[in-house]
Structure formats: structure tokens, C-alpha cells
Amino acid sequence: MGPSPSVCLEEEEDLDHLLRKCPNAQDVWHALQSLGWCGPAADTSLKDWLRINLIGTQVDPNWPTKFVIALWYIWKWRCSVCLGSIESIPMDKGAFLYRKSQEIIQALEKTDQRHTSTDIKRREHWVRWEPPEGGWRVLNTDGAARGTLGLAGAGGVLRGDHGEWILGFSEHLGCCSAIKGELRAVLRGLKLAKEAKTRQLLIQLDSTAAVSMLTGHSLCHSECSGIIQQCKNLMGWGGWEVRIIHCFREANQVADGLANMGLDGTLEVKTYHVPPTKIREYLYADQMGATWPRFRKG
Numbered sequence: 001m002g003p004s005p006s007v008c009l010e011e012e013e014d015l016d017h018l019l020r021k022c023p024n025a026q027d028v029w030h031a032l033q034s035l036g037w038c039g040p041a042a043d044t045s046l047k048d049w050l051r052i053n054l055i056g057t058q059v060d061p062n063w064p065t066k067f068v069i070a071l072w073y074i075w076k077w078r079c080s081v082c083l084g085s086i087e088s089i090p091m092d093k094g095a096f097l098y099r100k101s102q103e104i105i106q107a108l109e110k111t112d113q114r115h116t117s118t119d120i121k122r123r124e125h126w127v128r129w130e131p132p133e134g135g136w137r138v139l140n141t142d143g144a145a146r147g148t149l150g151l152a153g154a155g156g157v158l159r160g161d162h163g164e165w166i167l168g169f170s171e172h173l174g175c176c177s178a179i180k181g182e183l184r185a186v187l188r189g190l191k192l193a194k195e196a197k198t199r200q201l202l203i204q205l206d207s208t209a210a211v212s213m214l215t216g217h218s219l220c221h222s223e224c225s226g227i228i229q230q231c232k233n234l235m236g237w238g239g240w241e242v243r244i245i246h247c248f249r250e251a252n253q254v255a256d257g258l259a260n261m262g263l264d265g266t267l268e269v270k271t272y273h274v275p276p277t278k279i280r281e282y283l284y285a286d287q288m289g290a291t292w293p294r295f296r297k298g
Helices: 015-022 023-034 047-056 063-082 093-116 178-195 207-217 222-235 251-262 277-287
Strands: 120-128 137-144 151-159 167-174 199-207 241-248 268-274 292-297
Touching: 015 023, 015 047, 015 063, 015 222, 015 268, 023 047, 023 063, 023 093, 063 093, 063 277, 137 251, 151 178, 151 251, 167 178, 167 251, 178 199, 178 207, 178 222, 178 251, 207 241, 222 241, 251 268, 251 277
Parallel strands: 137 199, 199 241
Antiparallel strands: 120 292, 137 151, 151 167, 167 268
């Protein structure tokens, strides 16, 4: 991928410009230096600059962590400008990064202590949103609920095999259980995917219970039996091929964001032919193949 037009309009934007040379990035680094952050000078190539900073310094053993946090937020704020979400950018970036780095470092230290004090071995692996096979579309859905039988919302997104947005939806469900919200999201997504003339559909859910119910591998209670049957009827419709798989929560963030929009909305279904601003950051991360850490017992 070649350089793109710069957000700051000064020159074409490559990775070196974005992270170091852009005035917006330089403002961040200068603000952090004024707060006592230290790191190797930037008078090297980008590759060497990244390598040296990630190795760390004897002066500050936490520098690699702080450095990565700063890089992430420089990138995130740049995306916010591109997507028109500048309200998420703090006025004092230096103070924000100082507080955020302290929070993250303390959390990491507590996690290390907890892992050291137990005999449970945990293995880290990385997950990301996976596009479907060529010619297929993918439907990610999710439910959101406040409490066991509190207010609930549903949301989902239909995308093409390159991650391109086809449509999304959010729906306020009133009061219901979390699993019912998950299943109602699938049902709504199936209906919209059918209306969009989908012929090959992969459904990705982060609820193992919902996947088991829809694939017939577990019993369901009476509250959900009608919804499950409607889903199965649609999945079995002869005009398309449908598969359903489980995905991790970290790979389902676009649908989660839409479900939360439904939770906070009114009693109606909203469809989006253009991605809503609130979830564009997650959508862009999926398109870029961003990976997220996940720990499991090993």
C-alpha cells in the first residue's frame, strides 16, 4: 500500500510521517517529554527507531509499554479525524497518555502477580475478525442486556468477502434475557440478509450457547423455542446456503457496538446502509486485520 494524502495536509502520509513527522504526532511526543517521558531520539530510520524503543532503556523499564500506548493513540486519534469523530480526542493528550499508561502498567503488574500466585497456566493467543470465503457474505450479530431480565438490544452487520459494508442494524428489544437477545439478533440479521438477496451466508456469533441452540446441539427452554425455530426455518430456506460458527468477542466488536446502540435506542429497528460513526473505529480495525490478545488455560 502506497502513501496516502496526509491528514495534516503537509505531505503524503506514510507510516513514518504518521508516527513521527506529522505535526500532530510531534505535539504528542513533545507533550510527553515535558512530563518526563524519556526515549531514544528520533534521528534514526523508522525501523531502527521502532526497534530501539521497543527494546527499552535502563532509565525507564516501562518505556516499551509507554511507547506502544503512545503509538496506538496517535494512530487512533488519526483515525478519529479521518472518520469525523474528533469528540473522542482529549484536549490535553500528554496528560491523558500519562494517566492511561499508569493505569495499564498497574493492571499489567497486578495480572503478573495474580498469575505468579496460582498454578493455573494461561496461554496467550491472538484473534481477529475473519472475512468469509470468496463470494460469501458474513453476518455478525450480538445481543446486549442490562441485568438478567433488563433492557436489551440487538445489532448486526452484513459484510462482503473483502469486509465491505453491505448493511447494519440495531434494535431495541425492551426487557428480555441475554440469550433471547442474542437469538433475536440472529433472526433479524437473517431476515435482512435474505432481503439483500444473499446466496451464501456465514454467521459469526460470540455466544456458544446460541450457536449450540441453532445447530441443534443443545436443548433450549420454552422462552426461546419459537425464535430458534424461525431461525432454523430461514437457515433451511432453499434459496441460499448458510453456515454458522462461533467467534470470540474480540472479533465481534462491530456487532457489539450496534447491539449497544439498540440497547440505548427506541422500540424500532434501524438499518444502516452507511456505517454509523460510533462503530467505524471497530469496522476499520477489522478491515485492517487488527488482532487482539486473548488468554485461555493451556
